[in-house]
Amino acid sequence: MRTTCALMALLGTSGLAASYAGAQSGGSTDEVRAVVSEMLADANGRTSLLAANAGHQDGNFFISSDDGAYSLTLYGLIQFRYLMDFRDEDNTTNEFEPGFQTARTKIGARGHIVSPAWSYNVLGNFSRDGGTFSLQDAYVEYKMENGLRVRWGQFKLPLLREELVDDPYQLAVERSVMNSIFTQGRSQGVALLCMSNWCNTGLAFSDGLNSLNTDFTTPGTLGIVPSGEADWAITGRIEFLFAGSKKELQDFTSPRGAPLGAMLGLAGHYQQSPNTSAITDTDRDLFEYTVDGTLEGDGWNVFGAFVGRWDNLRTGGTDSDFNDFGAVVQGGVRVAENTELFGRWDAVFLDSDRGLTEDNFHFLTFGVNQYIAGHAAKFTADAVISLDETPDLVTLGALPNTSVGLLGDADSGEVVVRLQFQLLF
Amino acid sequence: MSHAKKFVLLAGAAISLVGVNSALAQSNDETRAVVAEMLSDSQNRTSLLADAGHDAKGFMISGEGFTLRVGGQIQFRYVANFRDEDSTSNEFEPGFQTRRTKLWFGGNIVNEKWKYFVQGAFDRDEGGSFGLEQAWVSYDFGSGFYSKWGQYKLAFLREENISSSKQLAAERSIANEFFNQDYSQGIALGYKADAWRFEASFSDGLGSRNTDFTSSAEADWALTGRAEFKIDGDWDQFDDFTAPRGGKFGALIGAAVHYQDSANTSAPTDVDMQYLGYTVDVSLEGDGWNAYGAFMGRNLDTRGPVGAGDADATDDFGFVIQGGLRVAENTEIFARWDAVFLDEDTVVSGEDNFHFLTVGLNQYYAGHAAKATLDFVYSFSETSPNFGGGFGGLGTGTGVLGDTEEGEVVVRAQFQLLF
Numbered sequence: 067m068r069t070t071c072a073l074m075a076l077l078g079t080s081g082l083a084a085s086y087a088g089a090q091s092g093g094s095t096d097e098v099r100a101v102v103s104e105m106l107a108d109a110n111g112r113t114s115l116l117a118a119n120a121g122h123q124d125g126n127f128f129i130s131s132d133d134g135a136y137s138l139t140l141y142g143l144i145q146f147r148y149l150m151d152f153r154d155e156d157n158t159t160n161e162f163e164p165g166f167q168t169a170r171t172k173i174g175a176r177g178h179i180v181s182p183a184w185s186y187n188v189l190g191n192f193s194r195d196g197g198t199f200s201l202q203d204a205y206v207e208y209k210m211e212n213g214l215r216v217r218w219g220q221f222k223l224p225l226l227r228e229e230l231v232d233d234p235y236q237l238a239v240e241r242s243v244m245n246s247i248f249t250q251g252r253s254q255g256v257a258l259l260c261m262s263n264w265c266n267t268g269l270a271f272s273d274g275l276n277s278l279n280t281d282f283t284t285p286g287t288l289g290i291v292p293s294g295e296a297d298w299a300i301t302g303r304i305e306f307l308f309a310g311s312k313k314e315l316q317d318f319t320s321p322r323g324a325p326l327g328a329m330l331g332l333a334g335h336y337q338q339s340p341n342t343s344a345i346t347d348t349d350r351d352l353f354e355y356t357v358d359g360t361l362e363g364d365g366w367n368v369f370g371a372f373v374g375r376w377d378n379l380r381t382g383g384t385d386s387d388f389n390d391f392g393a394v395v396q397g398g399v400r401v402a403e404n405t406e407l408f409g410r411w412d413a414v415f416l417d418s419d420r421g422l423t424e425d426n427f428h429f430l431t432f433g434v435n436q437y438i439a440g441h442a443a444k445f446t447a448d449a450v451i452s453l454d455e456t457p458d459l460v461t462l463g464a465l466p467n468t469s470v471g472l473l474g475d476a477d478s479g480e481v482v483v484r485l486q487f488q489l490l491f
Numbered sequence: 492m493s494h495a496k497k498f499v500l501l502a503g504a505a506i507s508l509v510g511v512n513s514a515l516a517q518s519n520d521e522t523r524a525v526v527a528e529m530l531s532d533s534q535n536r537t538s539l540l541a542d543a544g545h546d547a548k549g550f551m552i553s554g555e556g557f558t559l560r561v562g563g564q565i566q567f568r569y570v571a572n573f574r575d576e577d578s579t580s581n582e583f584e585p586g587f588q589t590r591r592t593k594l595w596f597g598g599n600i601v602n603e604k605w606k607y608f609v610q611g612a613f614d615r616d617e618g619g620s621f622g623l624e625q626a627w628v629s630y631d632f633g634s635g636f637y638s639k640w641g642q643y644k645l646a647f648l649r650e651e652n653i654s655s656s657k658q659l660a661a662e663r664s665i666a667n668e669f670f671n672q673d674y675s676q677g678i679a680l681g682y683k684a685d686a687w688r689f690e691a692s693f694s695d696g697l698g699s700r701n702t703d704f705t706s707s708a709e710a711d712w713a714l715t716g717r718a719e720f721k722i723d724g725d726w727d728q729f730d731d732f733t734a735p736r737g738g739k740f741g742a743l744i745g746a747a748v749h750y751q752d753s754a755n756t757s758a759p760t761d762v763d764m765q766y767l768g769y770t771v772d773v774s775l776e777g778d779g780w781n782a783y784g785a786f787m788g789r790n791l792d793t794r795g796p797v798g799a800g801d802a803d804a805t806d807d808f809g810f811v812i813q814g815g816l817r818v819a820e821n822t823e824i825f826a827r828w829d830a831v832f833l834d835e836d837t838v839v840s841g842e843d844n845f846h847f848l849t850v851g852l853n854q855y856y857a858g859h860a861a862k863a864t865l866d867f868v869y870s871f872s873e874t875s876p877n878f879g880g881g882f883g884g885l886g887t888g889t890g891v892l893g894d895t896e897e898g899e900v901v902v903r904a905q906f907q908l909l910f
Contacts, residue, residue, distance in 0.1 A: 119542075119543050119544035119545070120543030120544065120552065129543050129544060129545065129550045129551075129552065129561075130544065130545065131544055131545035131546075132544060132545075135545075136545040136550070136910075137545075138545075138550045138561060138910060175561075175563060175594065175910075177910060179857065179860055179861065179908065179909070179910050180856070180857040180860065180861060184856075184857070184861055184908070186563075186565060186908050186910055188563055188565065188592060188594065190613065190621055198618070198620050198621075199620065199621040200613065200614075200618050200619040200620045200621060201589065201592055201613035201614075201619035201621070202619075204565055204567070204589050204592040204613065205565070205567070206565055206567065206906060206908045218567055218906060219565060219567045219589065220567075220589050254567075254586070254587035254588065254589060255587055256569075256587075272587065273586050273587050277587075278619065279589070279613075279614070279615070279616065279617070279618050279619030280586075280616065281586070281588055281615055281616040281887045282570045282572075282584060282585065282586030282587065282588045282887060282890075283572075283584055283586070283887055283892065284586075284616065295586050297583075297585060297586075298585065340581055340584070342581050342582075
């Protein structure tokens, strides 16, 4: 459009000059006007052939068809970090572990075919260790005329809000430790989604928590963070928007001058593992539930969530029930237009029947965000402190977690400092 | 619009402006002449710029002589496998599967003669890693002759040569999975005329994708040749198996042969193998109906290790017959029978003939670009242990896992989107 304006201005100038010159030489003004019209028509035709169907819009690069029926948007994320982990010097492990990390390097393609009703999204990520490029999202969505959307493929189940807020839109460098234990991750399934001005709902039938990139025969695991395939799983989430819009609440931050936003979310998930008659087989039923609240306003934001999980394991006549809980509370405030201070407390309360030395684990995080171009170019520095001894989390497989940066410590007081620059394209 | 394009346009207009000012001082005729010259100049400048958008082949960006096309495929499936309850394995195995998620880049450079194609796929298992499927360059010599080199599918089994996005059922036949060529590394010479075409390849052998030249999975050398004779119809209509209502009659006969020789070392433990594969196939299609049949076979001659003697060569055969019918404009029912006949010398005891029946339904929302498929596969034979783990052909790709009893059933519900 800007190019068209520039052409019009130049050609307009040409027209004026032509008129003046024509008058001087005694030529007809009508003929000059005809010449100018011809030039403008030609320029207009050429402009429409140019990259009107490709460019950069809403923060992403795109290609589309003339009629808008087909579109392809290419997008990516680079999150690069420097981490320093400090542990007690009495540990047998390294008490100081520093280093750079390509935490997330993602490339994706999304768009629609035939009409905007048929949309797709494919997203891959280069592993921070080994650099393998692997699939994260791969789904198709159909939007019905009544606004209902059906999504099928590999995606995040509608469960924990902290997980559903996308990686680049988090408040701290990384999600909480609590989230990493109770997370739904990505799953393969089908979901029905509904979005209105005051309410969002999602209902999914899937292969269960953290079942990304699994074949239909992949067995489930029995760890504190379940993965593999369940025989079946059902997930439901409902969100009530009391103020603000879904777009404003798609991240945790809130710029200065932003209106009030308030949302309450409730979700539940049930899954059942494959159940064979083999005596050595362990069957697992799992029910997870959460309630969360989000508030944000003029340069401030608050988020809190409570998560619970009932975990039932049965093998060889033994029947074990565990009830584990987690909580997170975080908040941020803009101390300048693009500078934000934030703090977070999160905790995991594991069932005492698990026979652990330590059942409760508390973590504090505080830091600063510098928004250079919103989330598209953002620098974050934060520190996480573990208030408890965490060898039991190591035993359970929840730590070390190089994404969070905590590696596990026999003493309380493990600290990880994280510096991150993020770029979205 | 890029800064470069703006610059070129503005420069062109500015040059024109100077020209117009001086020319109009002369006469209107001269003005017109200058304007015509200016438009001609503008035409040249425009042709240097890039175009982008979406055409019949998908998303593209092009400049003069250069084209880059980008596309992808999402095949997402729900599979439910039912086996005999006496099986040691799980008698009911359901679940979703990201069967195929692919991204590709292709186009031409310099001119239309030089073409390239790169395609990768995310694995449905094993962490969803992205692996190379195709990477080739081709050159068009003119008069129908072309050459292609890189990693590609050898021209051998027609069912395998038809894209996974354009199959009739949710998945290719089990016979195809048993005999198929998959991707190979090699060089091909081809010719295409109105009524017939052929392609011959020198390669590293069947299923040699992503192998280094020292890999034991590679043959020392392999030759493949396939010829197709078009009795009626257009070449394009044989890119898939289906035929829409109103489609014209088409008939195609194909025949192919493949020979490969394994690496041959003097190590006493070494097993040498010569592989001869062959196939003939017929494709017919018309006004809303289609039929396809193929016979395929292979002769395996192995020698070694030292002391094991020279075993008899084995001959295995396969058949597939399938057909589809449009019962509505975009709704198609189809059925397929396929079978594998293993050499009786290959199977020590038990079953050596394996028969499978597939029936299903396609719903085309936007041709192959948005297509839902529901089908059922029924195994008439005991497939475990003689078929499957030891011989291939079964697995999570087809959904048939192998059963010690006959009657294994697989239900596959799939949606495919191409972009």
